[in-house]
Amino acid sequence: MAKQRGRGMAAIEYPTGMNQGGDPSQCWVKLKPDGRVDVLSGTVDLGQGAKTIQTQIVAEVLGVPTDWVTFDNSNTDTSPLCTGSFASRATFMGGNAARIAAERARERVLDIASRLLEVDAADLDIDEGEVFVKGATEKRVGVPDVAAAATWQFGELITGTGAYLKPYANVDPETGRTDRNPHAGISYGACVADVEVDDETGAVAVTKLIQVYDVGRAINPMFVEGQLQGGGIMGLSFGLLESSYPYYPSVEHRGSEFGSYLSASIEGLPEVETVLLENPDVDGPFGAKGVGEMASNGIGPAIVAAIHDAIGIWVTESPITPERVLRALDEKAGGGGEPRRDGKRYVFDESLSVNALATGISFEVNV
Amino acid sequence: MRAVGARVEKVDGIGHVTGQTTFVDDWRIPGMLWAKVLRSPHDHAAITKLDVAPALAVPGVRAVITHEDVPKNVLGHLEGLGVPADEPLLAESDVRWKGQPIAVVAADSEEAALAGVAAIGVSFEERPALLDVRLAFEADAPKAHHWGNWFPHFGGPDTPPDHRKIRKGDIDAAFEQADAIVQGVYRPNAIEQMPVEPQVCACVPESNGRLTIHSCTQGVYFTMGIVAGHLGVPLNRLKFIAGTVGGGFGGKVESWTEPVVALLALKTGKPVKLRFTREEEFLCTSTRAPWHIEIADAVTSDGWILGRKMLTLHDAGAYARFSPYGVTKHSFHIAGSYAIPNIHFDGYVVFTNRTPTSAMRGFGVTSVSWTIETQMSRIASVLGLDPYEVRLRNASRIGDTTPNWVTLHDPSSVPVIQAAAEAAGVELTADYRTMTRDPRSGDLLPEWLEGQLGDLDAKES
Structure with a gap:
């Protein structure tokens, strides 16, 4: 009886945007008379930081400090449509709408500035809230002065609207072939889990997680790391602890409060090492890809592999409870647990198969 | 690049961690009623009797709604993606899961609303339940859904294949x-998605006939479309106050509380709030x-x-x-x-x-x-x-x-x-x-x- 160590890994990919597309986001940017910027958007902030992400994107495009930008998604009388904060789409779709709206507002800023500076708009750039002539940086005018001139001198509102829509992809019902790309982008990741398995109690402790993600471009690395670390722990919790139906398929004994539903908590979390790769997406705002959801997908199977590495069992039902670990160890001790060999076939988990208990449906491999 | 790639603090982060941010449940509106839900106690049953009159006699109860109060009770949420409507907002002749909503009571307090729910006269005739997906295809399997035991519309509405x-x-x-x-x-x-903030919604009927809806949805316009669809009203009758949510993880795409609270606000002419208990959040949401x-x-x-x-x-x-x-x-x-x-x-x-x-x-x-x-x-x-x-x-x-x-x-x-x-x-x-x-x-x-x-x-x- 001892604690056995093991390591496992998994590689994953995940789409950005609603499957099959057709999920628009819209945005409206306008300048106040002192050059401060309002971003009106329907993108919901779930705590992931959507308000701040669009604030950063608009500040970047307009060349103004982030604290000049106010993001407002508070009500539908002023905010245009965003399909929603799901499908890992808020940064990509909402961010693109904000980027496009800001680019159009920027064109208006440069147009007004070109009149003030008597320089062609194409020769102008904006940085830190000032419009300047490229190559002659002493010739400049502040964005607040541009906004004031637009308001009081030219009688204009500096504004820009943006919308982003991935066209809908149709699916052939007989082959699954789509007539166009059904996603807006794809992100990739790879995870490594180190575990310690107590072969007397069946308890599995995850001692370290390594996770590598290609995020395209981290608009805010702190938020991306937060998504990936939180998602990684959610993946650990899914793999080892959580179940809405502890005796699935039975609906009895469901947990109905935090005290009767086991999930990961801050206590006893492993060290998590997160590595960001930035391979920009051709369509994402500044190259960003969606990463919010995929963070919870790779850790579970990495833990499954690590447990096999540690004690030679495969548990393919989640969560991997101590009871399931001990049952698998018992089966192994009795000479079971290995795949049945049938010619070149290695058949695992036969007792779980539809073939073992159903007549109305089967899973056949013809060799 | 100055703003993009920077570790900028969350614009609402300080408010969140100091308890200053206003979430939906923080709204207290003068004269506001509270709503509670009558749910199925059975996995599968026919509803043989539904009498809300005793609930209306409970002190403090102002209104009860059933499926008869919903202009369009069965509304598809993904009809644009070829998924036909199948689910009633409030159960009609049968219930197909333990916890399925049947009626909603609005009252002066949550306690009065609960007393109203308890007073509703309802009886059932239990039916066998199907729980194991592997047995759904057996000839003698219980029928879990009026379409059969698996979704038959993968070629579009009423169009095969069935997978x-x-x-x-x-x-x-x-x-x-x-x-x-x-x-x-x-x-x-x-x-479970397990957001810190359970499902919650408040609706205020305005003097100009509009409805102001405080919502924790993950997709504001998505949910607004669902409310408009159930009520049969154009979008300019509705104003959603939303966009700041206490965690979603997919669970707050569910848009059930919003149309229900809107219907109760219309029926009573008063602001109404419905907030799920933690138990409802665990057992009665997807x-x-x-x-x-x-x-x-x-x-x-x-x-x-x-x-x-x-x-x-x-x-x-x-x-x-x-x-x-x-x-x-x-x-x-x-x-x-x-x-x-x-x-x-x-x-x-x-x-x-x-x-x-x-x-x-x-x-x-x-x-x-x-x-x-x-x-x-x-x-x-x-x-x-x-x-x-x-x-x-x-x-x-x-x-x-x-x-x-x-x-x-x-x-x-x-x-x-x-x-x-x-x-x-x-x-x-x-x-x-x-x-x-x-x-x-x-x-x-x-x-x-x-x-x-x-x-x-x-x-x-």
């Missing part, structure tokens, strides 16, 4: 050619689906995957919700980070008498990752290969196609696996250490992968 199919290449030839076939069964279970997946991979002795056959039974619970969407998304990702030339997939949305399942973080793909990555680990184990190298060998490259024939222009499978090996201190052999995502050639383009290559020059949108 999602992927057919790419020739799976039988791959099995024939294989040196080994590795089979397994995978059952990732349901879990979970992630439980999945049953069987898979057989045709492989060569040096670790090439020639083909994959897969059967997926997705446990949708009692109604479709987003499940058909989830299974289609699932089907497009069954090859994961790899190029697999021959694929045969059948995926069923199976109805059972449990709380309807729906969106959660990783929707449709968490189950794929659990399944196919354990398969990859098993393949490496059975063949005695390195788990990094068997993945790198099969990893997608520029020009490869997905199961649904989308050409990949810039996959990062190779660099993320290499980086993970490096971070873990795993020494890859030279061939794998120097591998790139470049288009296939030489040893990385064996004859069985030639037919799956896509056209990189084709215009994609």
